[in-house]
Amino acid sequence: MDAIHDIFVIGGGINGCGIARDAVGRGFSVFLAEMNDLASGTSSGSTKLIHGGLRYLEFYEFRLVREALMEREVLWKNAPHIIWPMRFVLPYAKGLRPAWLIRLGLFLYDHIGGRKLLPATRTLDMSKDPAGKPLKPLFHKAFEYSDGWVNDARLVALNARDAADRGATIRTRTKVVAARREGDIWAIRLEDLASGKAEEVKARLLVNAAGPWVDHVLSATVGQNDVHNVRLVQGSHIVIKKKFDDPRAYFFQNKDGRIIFAIPYEEEFTLIGTTDRDYPGDPHDVKISDTEIDYLCAAASEYFAQPVTRPDIVWTYSAVRPLYDDGASKAQEATRDYVLKADGGEGKAPIVNAFGGKITTYRRLSESMLEKIEGFLGKRGKPWTANASLPGGDFPAAGFDAQVAKLKSAYPFLDQRLARRLTRLYGTRAQLLLGLAKSNADLGRNFGADLYEAEVRYLAENEWALTAEDVLWRRTKRGLHLSREQVSALDEFMRGISQRHVVAAE
Ligand SMILES: Cc1cc2nc3c(=O)[nH]c(=O)nc-3n(C[C@H](O)[C@H](O)[C@H](O)COP(=O)(O)OP(=O)(O)OC[C@H]3O[C@@H](n4cnc5c(N)ncnc54)[C@H](O)[C@@H]3O)c2cc1C
Numbered sequence: 442m443d444a445i446h447d448i449f450v451i452g453g454g455i456n457g458c459g460i461a462r463d464a465v466g467r468g469f470s471v472f473l474a475e476m477n478d479l480a481s482g483t484s485s486g487s488t489k490l491i492h493g494g495l496r497y498l499e500f501y502e503f504r505l506v507r508e509a510l511m512e513r514e515v516l517w518k519n520a521p522h523i524i525w526p527m528r529f530v531l532p533y534a535k536g537l538r539p540a541w542l543i544r545l546g547l548f549l550y551d552h553i554g555g556r557k558l559l560p561a562t563r564t565l566d567m568s569k570d571p572a573g574k575p576l577k578p579l580f581h582k583a584f585e586y587s588d589g590w591v592n593d594a595r596l597v598a599l600n601a602r603d604a605a606d607r608g609a610t611i612r613t614r615t616k617v618v619a620a621r622r623e624g625d626i627w628a629i630r631l632e633d634l635a636s637g638k639a640e641e642v643k644a645r646l647l648v649n650a651a652g653p654w655v656d657h658v659l660s661a662t663v664g665q666n667d668v669h670n671v672r673l674v675q676g677s678h679i680v681i682k683k684k685f686d687d688p689r690a691y692f693f694q695n696k697d698g699r700i701i702f703a704i705p706y707e708e709e710f711t712l713i714g715t716t717d718r719d720y721p722g723d724p725h726d727v728k729i730s731d732t733e734i735d736y737l738c739a740a741a742s743e744y745f746a747q748p749v750t751r752p753d754i755v756w757t758y759s760a761v762r763p764l765y766d767d768g769a770s771k772a773q774e775a776t777r778d779y780v781l782k783a784d785g786g787e788g789k790a791p792i793v794n795a796f797g798g799k800i801t802t803y804r805r806l807s808e809s810m811l812e813k814i815e816g817f818l819g820k821r822g823k824p825w826t827a828n829a830s831l832p833g834g835d836f837p838a839a840g841f842d843a844q845v846a847k848l849k850s851a852y853p854f855l856d857q858r859l860a861r862r863l864t865r866l867y868g869t870r871a872q873l874l875l876g877l878a879k880s881n882a883d884l885g886r887n888f889g890a891d892l893y894e895a896e897v898r899y900l901a902e903n904e905w906a907l908t909a910e911d912v913l914w915r916r917t918k919r920g921l922h923l924s925r926e927q928v929s930a931l932d933e934f935m936r937g938i939s940q941r942h943v944v945a946a947e
Pocket residue numbers: 451452453454455456457474475476477478479480481482483484485486487488489490491492615616617618650651652653654658662674675676677715716760761762763797798799800801802
Protein backbone atom coordinates (compact mmCIF):
# COMPACT_ATOMS: atom_id res chain seq x y z
CA MET A 442 0.00 0.00 0.00
CA ASP A 443 1.47 3.39 -1.00
CA ALA A 444 -0.62 5.58 1.31
CA ILE A 445 1.41 8.17 3.18
CA HIS A 446 0.49 8.19 6.86
CA ASP A 447 0.52 11.44 8.78
CA ILE A 448 2.39 10.01 11.76
CA PHE A 449 4.55 6.94 12.30
CA VAL A 450 5.16 6.01 15.95
CA ILE A 451 8.15 3.85 16.96
CA GLY A 452 7.43 2.00 20.22
CA GLY A 453 4.40 0.32 21.78
CA GLY A 454 5.03 1.32 25.39
CA ILE A 455 2.76 3.68 27.30
CA ASN A 456 4.11 6.78 25.58
CA GLY A 457 3.90 5.45 22.01
CA CYS A 458 0.39 4.04 22.52
CA GLY A 459 -0.80 7.18 24.34
CA ILE A 460 0.49 9.40 21.51
CA ALA A 461 -1.05 7.15 18.82
CA ARG A 462 -4.43 7.26 20.58
CA ASP A 463 -4.44 11.02 21.05
CA ALA A 464 -3.30 11.64 17.45
CA VAL A 465 -5.80 9.33 15.73
CA GLY A 466 -8.60 10.76 17.89
CA ARG A 467 -7.78 14.22 16.48
CA GLY A 468 -8.03 13.00 12.91
CA PHE A 469 -4.43 12.13 11.99
CA SER A 470 -3.69 8.85 10.24
CA VAL A 471 -1.35 6.85 12.47
CA PHE A 472 0.85 3.77 12.11
CA LEU A 473 2.57 2.34 15.24
CA ALA A 474 5.21 -0.40 15.24
CA GLU A 475 6.35 -2.28 18.33
CA MET A 476 9.25 -4.71 17.92
CA ASN A 477 8.10 -7.11 20.64
CA ASP A 478 4.84 -7.24 22.56
CA LEU A 479 2.99 -4.12 23.68
CA ALA A 480 4.41 -3.01 27.06
CA SER A 481 7.26 -5.50 26.81
CA GLY A 482 9.77 -2.71 27.61
CA THR A 483 9.68 -0.45 30.67
CA SER A 484 5.91 -0.06 30.72
CA SER A 485 5.22 -3.43 32.35
CA GLY A 486 8.09 -3.15 34.83
CA SER A 487 7.08 -0.10 36.86
CA THR A 488 6.04 0.12 40.52
CA LYS A 489 2.54 0.66 39.10
CA LEU A 490 1.76 3.87 40.94
CA ILE A 491 -0.26 6.76 39.62
CA HIS A 492 1.47 9.21 41.88
CA GLY A 493 2.66 12.76 42.24
CA GLY A 494 5.99 11.48 43.51
CA LEU A 495 6.37 12.69 47.10
CA ARG A 496 10.11 12.08 46.90
CA TYR A 497 10.55 14.35 43.86
CA LEU A 498 9.60 17.36 46.00
CA GLU A 499 13.03 17.01 47.60
CA PHE A 500 14.53 17.67 44.18
CA TYR A 501 12.25 20.71 43.63
CA GLU A 502 10.43 19.03 40.73
CA PHE A 503 7.29 21.11 41.38
CA ARG A 504 6.14 21.21 37.73
CA LEU A 505 6.26 17.45 37.41
CA VAL A 506 4.70 16.76 40.82
CA ARG A 507 1.82 19.17 40.24
CA GLU A 508 1.07 17.77 36.76
CA ALA A 509 1.29 14.18 38.04
CA LEU A 510 -0.91 14.90 41.08
CA MET A 511 -3.55 16.41 38.81
CA GLU A 512 -3.48 13.35 36.55
CA ARG A 513 -4.41 10.97 39.39
CA GLU A 514 -8.12 11.73 39.34
CA VAL A 515 -8.27 12.25 35.56
CA LEU A 516 -6.85 8.77 34.89
CA TRP A 517 -8.91 7.09 37.64
CA LYS A 518 -12.10 8.55 36.13
CA ASN A 519 -11.22 7.30 32.64
CA ALA A 520 -10.12 3.80 33.61
CA PRO A 521 -11.65 2.85 36.98
CA HIS A 522 -11.20 -0.86 36.27
CA ILE A 523 -7.39 -0.76 36.05
CA ILE A 524 -6.72 2.36 38.14
CA TRP A 525 -7.86 2.92 41.70
CA PRO A 526 -7.00 5.05 44.72
CA MET A 527 -4.63 3.67 47.31
CA ARG A 528 -3.69 4.97 50.74
CA PHE A 529 -0.01 4.95 51.69
CA VAL A 530 1.32 4.62 55.24
CA LEU A 531 4.63 6.39 55.84
CA PRO A 532 6.00 5.34 59.26
CA TYR A 533 7.93 8.02 61.04
CA ALA A 534 11.33 6.94 62.31
CA LYS A 535 13.84 8.97 64.33
CA GLY A 536 17.12 9.70 62.57
CA LEU A 537 15.55 9.84 59.08
CA ARG A 538 13.63 12.77 57.57
CA PRO A 539 12.25 15.03 60.35
CA ALA A 540 8.47 15.00 60.95
CA TRP A 541 8.12 18.71 60.04
CA LEU A 542 9.66 18.06 56.60
CA ILE A 543 7.34 15.13 55.90
CA ARG A 544 4.38 17.21 57.05
CA LEU A 545 5.40 20.07 54.76
CA GLY A 546 5.78 17.68 51.80
CA LEU A 547 2.39 16.13 52.45
CA PHE A 548 0.79 19.56 52.86
CA LEU A 549 2.04 20.51 49.39
CA TYR A 550 0.96 17.11 48.09
CA ASP A 551 -2.57 17.66 49.36
CA HIS A 552 -2.86 21.21 48.05
CA ILE A 553 -1.01 21.75 44.77
CA GLY A 554 -2.64 19.02 42.69
CA GLY A 555 -6.37 19.83 42.39
CA ARG A 556 -7.41 16.93 44.69
CA LYS A 557 -11.21 16.55 44.71
CA LEU A 558 -12.14 12.93 45.39
CA LEU A 559 -9.02 11.50 47.02
CA PRO A 560 -8.98 11.80 50.83
CA ALA A 561 -6.42 14.10 52.52
CA THR A 562 -3.39 13.20 54.63
CA ARG A 563 -3.85 12.17 58.27
CA THR A 564 -1.61 11.12 61.15
CA LEU A 565 -1.81 7.58 62.57
CA ASP A 566 -1.16 6.29 66.07
CA MET A 567 0.56 3.03 65.12
CA SER A 568 -0.06 1.42 68.52
CA LYS A 569 -3.80 1.51 67.72
CA ASP A 570 -4.07 1.53 63.93
CA PRO A 571 -4.09 -1.90 62.18
CA ALA A 572 -1.31 -0.56 59.88
CA GLY A 573 1.05 -0.83 62.86
CA LYS A 574 0.41 -4.55 63.35
CA PRO A 575 2.78 -6.12 60.79
CA LEU A 576 5.55 -3.62 61.65
CA LYS A 577 8.17 -3.63 64.41
CA PRO A 578 6.84 -1.97 67.58
CA LEU A 579 9.38 0.87 67.37
CA PHE A 580 7.21 2.79 64.89
CA HIS A 581 4.78 4.80 67.04
CA LYS A 582 3.59 7.30 64.50
CA ALA A 583 2.89 7.37 60.76
CA PHE A 584 1.43 9.63 58.08
CA GLU A 585 -1.23 8.32 55.72
CA TYR A 586 -1.75 9.93 52.30
CA SER A 587 -3.42 9.23 48.94
CA ASP A 588 -2.05 8.18 45.57
CA GLY A 589 -3.22 5.69 42.95
CA TRP A 590 -2.54 2.19 41.63
CA VAL A 591 -2.42 1.23 37.94
CA ASN A 592 -2.18 -2.01 36.04
CA ASP A 593 0.63 -0.61 33.86
CA ALA A 594 0.73 -3.23 31.08
CA ARG A 595 -3.05 -3.10 30.65
CA LEU A 596 -3.00 0.68 30.45
CA VAL A 597 -0.76 0.27 27.40
CA ALA A 598 -2.93 -2.42 25.78
CA LEU A 599 -6.10 -0.34 26.32
CA ASN A 600 -4.53 2.75 24.77
CA ALA A 601 -3.50 0.63 21.78
CA ARG A 602 -6.99 -0.92 21.58
CA ASP A 603 -8.66 2.48 21.64
CA ALA A 604 -6.24 3.86 19.04
CA ALA A 605 -7.01 0.89 16.77
CA ASP A 606 -10.77 1.28 17.36
CA ARG A 607 -10.40 4.86 16.13
CA GLY A 608 -8.51 3.81 13.00
CA ALA A 609 -4.79 3.57 13.88
CA THR A 610 -2.70 0.69 12.53
CA ILE A 611 -0.96 -1.10 15.40
CA ARG A 612 1.69 -3.68 14.50
CA THR A 613 3.44 -5.76 17.13
CA ARG A 614 6.51 -7.96 16.61
CA THR A 615 7.45 -5.42 13.95
CA LYS A 616 10.81 -3.73 14.21
CA VAL A 617 11.69 -0.42 12.63
CA VAL A 618 15.07 -1.24 11.12
CA ALA A 619 15.71 1.97 9.18
CA ALA A 620 14.14 5.37 8.63
CA ARG A 621 15.42 7.74 5.96
CA ARG A 622 14.25 11.11 4.75
CA GLU A 623 13.04 11.52 1.19
CA GLY A 624 12.59 15.30 1.28
CA ASP A 625 9.61 16.03 3.49
CA ILE A 626 8.56 12.36 3.78
CA TRP A 627 9.95 9.52 5.87
CA ALA A 628 10.53 6.11 4.27
CA ILE A 629 10.46 3.62 7.13
CA ARG A 630 11.67 0.06 6.72
CA LEU A 631 9.97 -2.56 8.88
CA GLU A 632 10.78 -6.15 9.61
CA ASP A 633 8.12 -8.58 10.81
CA LEU A 634 10.06 -10.49 13.45
CA ALA A 635 7.73 -13.51 13.27
CA SER A 636 7.85 -14.07 9.50
CA GLY A 637 11.04 -12.16 8.59
CA LYS A 638 9.12 -10.22 5.94
CA ALA A 639 10.29 -6.70 5.11
CA GLU A 640 8.00 -3.79 4.27
CA GLU A 641 8.32 -0.06 3.64
CA VAL A 642 5.89 2.50 5.00
CA LYS A 643 5.80 6.25 4.35
CA ALA A 644 4.86 8.99 6.78
CA ARG A 645 4.99 12.75 7.08
CA LEU A 646 6.29 12.77 10.66
CA LEU A 647 8.18 10.30 12.82
CA VAL A 648 7.64 9.96 16.58
CA ASN A 649 10.45 8.25 18.43
CA ALA A 650 8.88 6.80 21.60
CA ALA A 651 11.30 3.91 21.94
CA GLY A 652 11.83 4.35 25.71
CA PRO A 653 15.23 2.96 26.72
CA TRP A 654 16.02 2.41 23.01
CA VAL A 655 15.31 6.04 22.08
CA ASP A 656 18.99 6.91 21.56
CA HIS A 657 19.63 3.61 19.78
CA VAL A 658 16.82 4.40 17.33
CA LEU A 659 18.37 7.80 16.65
CA SER A 660 21.84 6.41 16.02
CA ALA A 661 21.19 3.01 14.44
CA THR A 662 17.85 3.57 12.70
CA VAL A 663 17.80 7.27 11.80
CA GLY A 664 21.57 7.47 11.36
CA GLN A 665 22.47 10.37 13.69
CA ASN A 666 25.94 10.74 15.19
CA ASP A 667 26.90 11.53 18.78
CA VAL A 668 23.59 10.69 20.38
CA HIS A 669 23.30 10.94 24.15
CA ASN A 670 19.98 12.04 25.58
CA VAL A 671 18.96 9.43 28.14
CA ARG A 672 20.46 7.87 31.20
CA LEU A 673 19.45 4.22 31.62
CA VAL A 674 18.65 3.40 35.25
CA GLN A 675 17.63 -0.09 36.32
CA GLY A 676 14.87 -0.65 38.86
CA SER A 677 13.92 -4.07 40.26
CA HIS A 678 11.08 -5.46 42.34
CA ILE A 679 10.47 -8.60 44.36
CA VAL A 680 7.05 -10.22 44.89
CA ILE A 681 6.49 -12.25 48.05
CA LYS A 682 3.52 -14.10 49.60
CA LYS A 683 1.59 -11.37 51.34
CA LYS A 684 3.01 -9.90 54.55
CA PHE A 685 -0.16 -8.08 55.61
CA ASP A 686 -3.93 -8.03 54.96
CA ASP A 687 -4.47 -4.27 55.12
CA PRO A 688 -5.43 -2.70 51.73
CA ARG A 689 -3.01 0.16 52.37
CA ALA A 690 0.53 0.25 50.99
CA TYR A 691 3.68 1.23 52.92
CA PHE A 692 6.23 3.89 52.05
CA PHE A 693 9.48 3.03 53.81
CA GLN A 694 12.44 5.38 54.15
CA ASN A 695 15.85 3.72 53.97
CA LYS A 696 19.01 4.75 55.76
CA ASP A 697 20.68 5.61 52.42
CA GLY A 698 18.08 8.36 51.82
CA ARG A 699 16.18 6.29 49.23
CA ILE A 700 12.67 4.95 49.71
CA ILE A 701 10.90 1.70 48.84
CA PHE A 702 7.24 0.70 48.67
CA ALA A 703 5.55 -2.46 50.00
CA ILE A 704 2.23 -2.75 48.19
CA PRO A 705 -0.68 -5.22 48.32
CA TYR A 706 -0.49 -7.07 45.00
CA GLU A 707 -2.82 -9.42 43.09
CA GLU A 708 -4.82 -10.35 46.24
CA GLU A 709 -2.30 -12.84 47.64
CA PHE A 710 1.04 -11.06 47.37
CA THR A 711 3.14 -8.08 48.45
CA LEU A 712 5.16 -6.14 45.87
CA ILE A 713 8.39 -4.59 47.16
CA GLY A 714 10.54 -2.11 45.22
CA THR A 715 12.37 -0.48 43.79
CA THR A 716 16.09 0.05 43.27
CA ASP A 717 18.04 2.66 41.25
CA ARG A 718 21.33 1.85 39.56
CA ASP A 719 22.88 2.93 36.30
CA TYR A 720 22.48 0.24 33.66
CA PRO A 721 25.07 -0.24 30.94
CA GLY A 722 23.62 -3.20 28.96
CA ASP A 723 20.84 -3.95 26.46
CA PRO A 724 17.51 -3.10 28.12
CA HIS A 725 16.09 -6.45 26.97
CA ASP A 726 18.55 -8.36 29.13
CA VAL A 727 17.84 -6.51 32.37
CA LYS A 728 17.54 -8.84 35.36
CA ILE A 729 17.53 -8.42 39.12
CA SER A 730 21.00 -8.80 40.69
CA ASP A 731 21.86 -10.55 43.97
CA THR A 732 22.80 -7.18 45.44
CA GLU A 733 19.37 -5.77 44.61
CA ILE A 734 17.61 -8.78 46.14
CA ASP A 735 19.65 -8.38 49.33
CA TYR A 736 19.01 -4.64 49.37
CA LEU A 737 15.22 -4.99 49.03
CA CYS A 738 15.01 -7.80 51.62
CA ALA A 739 17.14 -5.83 54.11
CA ALA A 740 15.26 -2.55 53.55
CA ALA A 741 11.83 -4.17 54.07
CA SER A 742 13.10 -6.14 57.07
CA GLU A 743 14.00 -2.87 58.83
CA TYR A 744 10.25 -2.28 59.09
CA PHE A 745 8.35 -5.60 59.07
CA ALA A 746 8.29 -7.57 62.33
CA GLN A 747 8.75 -10.75 60.28
CA PRO A 748 11.90 -10.32 58.17
CA VAL A 749 11.72 -10.63 54.38
CA THR A 750 14.12 -13.33 53.17
CA ARG A 751 15.00 -14.96 49.84
CA PRO A 752 12.74 -18.01 50.30
CA ASP A 753 9.74 -15.63 50.56
CA ILE A 754 10.27 -14.47 46.97
CA VAL A 755 7.88 -15.92 44.36
CA TRP A 756 8.72 -13.62 41.43
CA THR A 757 10.97 -10.72 40.52
CA TYR A 758 10.98 -8.28 37.64
CA SER A 759 13.28 -5.53 36.44
CA ALA A 760 13.05 -2.68 33.97
CA VAL A 761 15.13 0.21 32.75
CA ARG A 762 14.10 3.85 33.19
CA PRO A 763 14.94 5.98 30.17
CA LEU A 764 15.59 9.16 32.19
CA TYR A 765 16.41 12.40 30.45
CA ASP A 766 20.10 12.96 31.21
CA ASP A 767 20.21 16.19 33.20
CA GLY A 768 23.72 15.48 34.48
CA ALA A 769 22.64 14.52 38.04
CA SER A 770 25.41 12.77 39.90
CA LYS A 771 23.30 9.95 41.38
CA ALA A 772 20.82 7.75 39.47
CA GLN A 773 18.09 8.43 42.07
CA GLU A 774 18.49 12.20 41.59
CA ALA A 775 18.10 12.26 37.78
CA THR A 776 14.91 14.07 36.72
CA ARG A 777 11.74 12.02 36.21
CA ASP A 778 10.25 14.74 34.00
CA TYR A 779 9.91 14.32 30.24
CA VAL A 780 11.54 16.32 27.46
CA LEU A 781 10.39 16.41 23.81
CA LYS A 782 12.88 17.39 21.13
CA ALA A 783 12.00 18.00 17.49
CA ASP A 784 14.15 18.18 14.39
CA GLY A 785 13.15 18.99 10.79
CA GLY A 786 10.48 21.06 9.08
CA GLU A 787 10.69 23.41 6.06
CA GLY A 788 11.17 20.66 3.52
CA LYS A 789 12.98 18.27 5.88
CA ALA A 790 10.74 15.48 7.21
CA PRO A 791 10.24 16.11 10.95
CA ILE A 792 10.99 13.77 13.87
CA VAL A 793 9.93 14.32 17.49
CA ASN A 794 11.71 12.34 20.20
CA ALA A 795 10.28 11.65 23.67
CA PHE A 796 12.82 11.37 26.49
CA GLY A 797 11.96 10.35 30.06
CA GLY A 798 8.52 10.58 31.65
CA LYS A 799 6.31 8.54 33.95
CA ILE A 800 3.35 6.23 33.40
CA THR A 801 1.40 8.82 35.44
CA THR A 802 2.12 11.65 33.01
CA TYR A 803 1.79 9.71 29.72
CA ARG A 804 -1.47 11.46 28.76
CA ARG A 805 0.04 14.91 29.33
CA LEU A 806 3.21 13.89 27.48
CA SER A 807 0.97 12.83 24.58
CA GLU A 808 -0.80 16.20 24.60
CA SER A 809 2.55 18.02 24.54
CA MET A 810 3.69 15.74 21.71
CA LEU A 811 0.52 16.62 19.75
CA GLU A 812 1.33 20.33 20.16
CA LYS A 813 4.72 19.70 18.54
CA ILE A 814 3.15 17.52 15.83
CA GLU A 815 0.52 20.14 15.03
CA GLY A 816 3.33 22.71 14.76
CA PHE A 817 4.57 20.70 11.76
CA LEU A 818 1.41 19.19 10.27
CA GLY A 819 -1.18 21.81 11.21
CA LYS A 820 -4.02 21.65 13.73
CA ARG A 821 -6.64 18.91 13.36
CA GLY A 822 -8.57 18.66 16.59
CA LYS A 823 -8.67 19.78 20.20
CA PRO A 824 -7.17 17.89 23.17
CA TRP A 825 -9.82 15.30 24.03
CA THR A 826 -8.36 12.52 26.18
CA ALA A 827 -9.02 14.13 29.59
CA ASN A 828 -12.68 13.19 29.33
CA ALA A 829 -12.68 9.97 27.35
CA SER A 830 -12.91 6.51 28.93
CA LEU A 831 -10.44 3.85 27.96
CA PRO A 832 -11.98 0.59 26.67
CA GLY A 833 -14.02 -1.03 29.45
CA GLY A 834 -13.70 2.03 31.68
CA ASP A 835 -17.12 3.49 30.95
CA PHE A 836 -18.53 3.19 34.48
CA PRO A 837 -18.38 5.61 37.45
CA ALA A 838 -15.00 6.04 39.19
CA ALA A 839 -16.37 4.86 42.52
CA GLY A 840 -18.59 2.20 40.92
CA PHE A 841 -16.30 -0.82 40.80
CA ASP A 842 -18.26 -3.00 43.23
CA ALA A 843 -21.53 -2.15 41.45
CA GLN A 844 -19.90 -3.17 38.16
CA VAL A 845 -18.89 -6.54 39.63
CA ALA A 846 -22.47 -7.05 40.86
CA LYS A 847 -23.77 -6.18 37.37
CA LEU A 848 -21.51 -8.76 35.77
CA LYS A 849 -22.57 -11.37 38.32
CA SER A 850 -26.24 -10.73 37.68
CA ALA A 851 -25.72 -11.08 33.90
CA TYR A 852 -23.59 -14.23 34.42
CA PRO A 853 -24.81 -15.83 37.68
CA PHE A 854 -22.54 -18.86 37.24
CA LEU A 855 -19.37 -16.76 37.78
CA ASP A 856 -17.93 -17.06 41.26
CA GLN A 857 -17.22 -13.78 43.06
CA ARG A 858 -13.46 -14.05 42.65
CA LEU A 859 -13.60 -14.54 38.88
CA ALA A 860 -16.21 -11.80 38.46
CA ARG A 861 -13.93 -9.39 40.36
CA ARG A 862 -10.86 -10.43 38.40
CA LEU A 863 -12.59 -10.03 35.03
CA THR A 864 -14.01 -6.65 36.02
CA ARG A 865 -10.56 -5.49 37.18
CA LEU A 866 -8.99 -6.43 33.87
CA TYR A 867 -11.74 -5.77 31.32
CA GLY A 868 -14.32 -3.51 33.01
CA THR A 869 -17.50 -3.31 30.93
CA ARG A 870 -15.78 -5.30 28.14
CA ALA A 871 -15.86 -8.43 30.33
CA GLN A 872 -19.28 -9.01 28.75
CA LEU A 873 -17.70 -9.15 25.27
CA LEU A 874 -15.34 -11.82 26.51
CA LEU A 875 -18.08 -13.88 28.15
CA GLY A 876 -20.50 -13.57 25.24
CA LEU A 877 -23.44 -15.98 25.46
CA ALA A 878 -21.83 -18.27 28.08
CA LYS A 879 -24.30 -19.84 30.53
CA SER A 880 -21.81 -21.88 32.55
CA ASN A 881 -18.07 -22.26 33.17
CA ALA A 882 -18.07 -25.11 30.64
CA ASP A 883 -19.13 -22.61 27.93
CA LEU A 884 -15.89 -20.68 28.57
CA GLY A 885 -13.87 -23.56 27.13
CA ARG A 886 -10.70 -25.08 28.42
CA ASN A 887 -9.43 -24.00 31.86
CA PHE A 888 -5.66 -23.48 31.58
CA GLY A 889 -5.38 -23.19 35.37
CA ALA A 890 -6.28 -20.61 38.01
CA ASP A 891 -9.56 -19.84 36.21
CA LEU A 892 -7.85 -18.71 33.03
CA TYR A 893 -10.37 -19.95 30.48
CA GLU A 894 -10.07 -20.30 26.73
CA ALA A 895 -12.65 -17.54 26.20
CA GLU A 896 -10.34 -15.04 27.94
CA VAL A 897 -7.27 -16.22 26.06
CA ARG A 898 -9.07 -15.97 22.72
CA TYR A 899 -10.37 -12.51 23.60
CA LEU A 900 -6.79 -11.40 24.32
CA ALA A 901 -5.48 -12.89 21.08
CA GLU A 902 -8.28 -11.37 18.99
CA ASN A 903 -8.54 -7.96 20.66
CA GLU A 904 -5.28 -7.21 22.43
CA TRP A 905 -2.47 -8.55 20.22
CA ALA A 906 -1.55 -11.40 22.63
CA LEU A 907 0.52 -13.94 20.71
CA THR A 908 2.38 -16.01 23.29
CA ALA A 909 1.75 -17.51 26.73
CA GLU A 910 4.05 -14.85 28.18
CA ASP A 911 1.93 -12.06 26.69
CA VAL A 912 -1.15 -13.55 28.36
CA LEU A 913 0.38 -14.61 31.66
CA TRP A 914 2.68 -11.69 32.48
CA ARG A 915 1.31 -8.64 30.66
CA ARG A 916 -2.43 -8.91 29.81
CA THR A 917 -2.99 -10.77 33.11
CA LYS A 918 -0.75 -11.82 35.99
CA ARG A 919 -2.00 -15.43 35.95
CA GLY A 920 1.68 -16.39 35.61
CA LEU A 921 1.88 -16.08 39.40
CA HIS A 922 -0.51 -19.03 39.72
CA LEU A 923 0.18 -21.48 36.88
CA SER A 924 2.52 -24.48 37.10
CA ARG A 925 5.26 -25.08 34.53
CA GLU A 926 3.14 -27.78 32.84
CA GLN A 927 0.15 -25.45 32.63
CA VAL A 928 2.34 -22.75 31.06
CA SER A 929 3.60 -25.24 28.44
CA ALA A 930 0.03 -26.24 27.61
CA LEU A 931 -0.94 -22.60 27.12
CA ASP A 932 2.19 -22.03 25.05
CA GLU A 933 1.17 -24.81 22.71
CA PHE A 934 -2.36 -23.47 22.46
CA MET A 935 -1.07 -19.96 21.65
CA ARG A 936 1.21 -21.35 18.94
CA GLY A 937 -1.88 -22.91 17.34
CA ILE A 938 -3.73 -19.60 17.48
CA SER A 939 -0.86 -17.51 16.10
CA GLN A 940 -0.29 -20.05 13.32
CA ARG A 941 -3.87 -19.44 12.26
CA HIS A 942 -3.29 -15.65 12.42
CA VAL A 943 -0.33 -15.98 10.04
CA VAL A 944 -2.43 -18.07 7.65
CA ALA A 945 -5.31 -15.58 7.86
CA ALA A 946 -2.97 -12.66 7.11
CA GLU A 947 -1.48 -14.31 4.00
C1 LIG B 1 11.57 0.31 38.15
C2 LIG B 1 10.65 1.35 37.60
C3 LIG B 1 9.59 1.80 38.36
C4 LIG B 1 8.73 2.77 37.84
N1 LIG B 1 7.65 3.13 38.57
C5 LIG B 1 6.77 4.02 38.07
C6 LIG B 1 5.60 4.32 38.79
O1 LIG B 1 5.31 3.73 39.84
N2 LIG B 1 4.76 5.25 38.28
C7 LIG B 1 5.02 5.88 37.11
O2 LIG B 1 4.22 6.75 36.74
N3 LIG B 1 6.12 5.60 36.37
C8 LIG B 1 6.99 4.68 36.83
N4 LIG B 1 8.10 4.33 36.11
C9 LIG B 1 8.37 5.02 34.83
C10 LIG B 1 7.60 4.41 33.67
O3 LIG B 1 7.53 3.02 33.78
C11 LIG B 1 8.27 4.78 32.34
O4 LIG B 1 8.49 6.15 32.28
C12 LIG B 1 7.42 4.40 31.13
O5 LIG B 1 6.99 3.06 31.22
C13 LIG B 1 8.23 4.59 29.85
O6 LIG B 1 7.39 4.24 28.78
P1 LIG B 1 7.89 4.33 27.29
O7 LIG B 1 6.73 4.11 26.42
O8 LIG B 1 8.67 5.59 27.10
O9 LIG B 1 8.99 3.15 27.16
P2 LIG B 1 8.77 1.58 26.94
O10 LIG B 1 7.66 1.05 27.73
O11 LIG B 1 10.10 0.92 27.14
O12 LIG B 1 8.36 1.47 25.41
C14 LIG B 1 9.27 1.64 24.35
C15 LIG B 1 8.99 0.53 23.35
O13 LIG B 1 9.70 0.79 22.15
C16 LIG B 1 9.97 -0.46 21.54
N5 LIG B 1 11.02 -0.27 20.53
C17 LIG B 1 12.29 0.13 20.76
N6 LIG B 1 12.97 0.17 19.58
C18 LIG B 1 12.10 -0.19 18.59
C19 LIG B 1 12.22 -0.35 17.18
N7 LIG B 1 13.36 -0.11 16.52
N8 LIG B 1 11.11 -0.75 16.48
C20 LIG B 1 9.92 -1.00 17.11
N9 LIG B 1 9.78 -0.87 18.47
C21 LIG B 1 10.86 -0.47 19.19
C22 LIG B 1 10.39 -1.34 22.71
O14 LIG B 1 10.28 -2.71 22.43
C23 LIG B 1 9.46 -0.85 23.81
O15 LIG B 1 8.33 -1.69 23.98
C24 LIG B 1 8.97 3.33 36.57
C25 LIG B 1 10.03 2.86 35.79
C26 LIG B 1 10.85 1.86 36.29
C27 LIG B 1 11.94 1.29 35.44
